[in-house]
Amino acid sequence: MRIIEGSKKARQLVSRRGFLDCLAASAGPVQRAKPSFREEAEIVNHIIDEVREGGDRVLLEYTKKLDGVNLDSLETRREEIALAYQVIDPKLLEALKFAAERITRFHLAHKQNVGVITTNNHLQQRIQPLDKVGLYVPGGTAAYPSSVLMMAIPAKVAGVREIIMVSPPGKDGHIPPATLVAADIAQVDRIFKVGGAQAIAALAFGTESIPKVDKICGPGNIFVTLAKKAVYGTVGIDGLQGPSEIVIIADEKADPVICAADLLSQAEHDPLASVILITNSTELLNRVEKEINTQMGKLQRKAIIAKALDAAMMILVDNLNEAVDLVNLYAPEHLSLMVSDVRPLVDRIRNAGCIFCGQDSPVALGDYLAGPSHVLPTGGSARFSSPLSVADFLKVTNIIAFDKSTMRELSQAAMVIARAEGLDAHAQSLTVRIGGSDAEQNEKTCR
Numbered sequence: 001m002r003i004i005e006g007s008k009k010a011r012q013l014v015s016r017r018g019f020l021d022c023l024a025a026s027a028g029p030v031q032r033a034k035p036s037f038r039e040e041a042e043i044v045n046h047i048i049d050e051v052r053e054g055g056d057r058v059l060l061e062y063t064k065k066l067d068g069v070n071l072d073s074l075e076t077r078r079e080e081i082a083l084a085y086q087v088i089d090p091k092l093l094e095a096l097k098f099a100a101e102r103i104t105r106f107h108l109a110h111k112q113n114v115g116v117i118t119t120n121n122h123l124q125q126r127i128q129p130l131d132k133v134g135l136y137v138p139g140g141t142a143a144y145p146s147s148v149l150m151m152a153i154p155a156k157v158a159g160v161r162e163i164i165m166v167s168p169p170g171k172d173g174h175i176p177p178a179t180l181v182a183a184d185i186a187q188v189d190r191i192f193k194v195g196g197a198q199a200i201a202a203l204a205f206g207t208e209s210i211p212k213v214d215k216i217c218g219p220g221n222i223f224v225t226l227a228k229k230a231v232y233g234t235v236g237i238d239g240l241q242g243p244s245e246i247v248i249i250a251d252e253k254a255d256p257v258i259c260a261a262d263l264l265s266q267a268e269h270d271p272l273a274s275v276i277l278i279t280n281s282t283e284l285l286n287r288v289e290k291e292i293n294t295q296m297g298k299l300q301r302k303a304i305i306a307k308a309l310d311a312a313m314m315i316l317v318d319n320l321n322e323a324v325d326l327v328n329l330y331a332p333e334h335l336s337l338m339v340s341d342v343r344p345l346v347d348r349i350r351n352a353g354c355i356f357c358g359q360d361s362p363v364a365l366g367d368y369l370a371g372p373s374h375v376l377p378t379g380g381s382a383r384f385s386s387p388l389s390v391a392d393f394l395k396v397t398n399i400i401a402f403d404k405s406t407m408r409e410l411s412q413a414a415m416v417i418a419r420a421e422g423l424d425a426h427a428q429s430l431t432v433r434i435g436g437s438d439a440e441q442n443e444k445t446c447r
Helices: 007-013 019-023 038-054 056-067 078-087 090-109 145-158 177-185 196-205 222-231 256-267 282-296 302-310 320-330 343-348 363-368 404-420 424-434 438-446
Strands: 002-005 115-118 123-129 132-136 162-167 190-193 215-217 245-250 274-279 313-316 334-338 354-357 394-400
Touching (some): 038 056, 038 196, 038 222, 056 196, 078 177, 090 145, 132 145, 132 196, 145 177, 162 196, 196 215, 196 222, 245 256, 245 320, 256 274, 256 282, 256 302, 274 282, 282 313, 334 363, 354 363
Parallel strands (some): 132 162, 162 190, 245 274, 245 334
Antiparallel strands (some): 123 394
């Protein structure tokens, strides 16, 4: 881990260039050359074109080539889901149900009204759920049932009519049992065994088996992320998620054991994870560094953690106000406040995906069952985007219904603006309604 002393130097280093730079990080979050991703983008575009033309045949070929699995059918059958319930650990099943209950309760409490909202007699907004949504769940060598719950449940609460899930199969030709069970608990409608850029293309354009959706949600590797970027406009996307990020602000009273544990919990996600501690205590900084080395040796994913820590930073500032300024500049995915008085800091944080207040609010609980979705903005996008929620699965239509009197009342001003913009056909569409030629109406307006 790099130790940075002084907020001025830290401000120069803590700069954001966007999610793709974070994905390509090799020298850490402070000295990253801007990547072009030209080769990867060309591969992704080729895959998308092939899927558009070849449909299921191409998907099966890529599944055999990239995943090493020869499938007869892409869709997961009900018998496979039933079998997953039989093999899953009963304690995990109960934990998933408990998490689903908490996540559902949170999103129900924050659900927007679906229907028609009237502002006056003539203006309305109609809020409706999307028809079809595609969820991408990473897989292959690992299972992420929590991600299924975090995406599918807010979609279901919003009232999405059909939820389609795609996830790469393991070497046995099946999606991991925990992932299937989570999808069933969250009431996912259809599940397909396909991953990578080809899965994103299938959701965006449709194939013989996989329906075209309206929006695609979910994190993935660089090829999945570039594919989401490429199909945006054809479908909506939730965002372009990069590697996990955590920033901890800690004062001299913070527990170094807990600080180290939380930093390690996010470092184990990915070698490119962004891990930062900001403190005004030299003693705490030193104790956290020692504690990280102690705890890391006992963890299974220490090889991944070690690579993430090569790029990690521990920043020593004069006071917590400087720490807040750095956080607002960095706009982290996860922000943990390990300080004696949390409230003044919370009130000043403008840019963060999720804020965890105090040592009794660990990021790990947010990852699994606190309630809010763990699909959060990364790469500095917390400056302008939000965590996944029910709102991501709703759309708004404006409805205008004037009577003749109101139309005539508003038309004169509208015609003045239309003529100022040189759009006389716009003005004419009003004059034919209120009577007289455009020239006559222009003369009346001038008077």
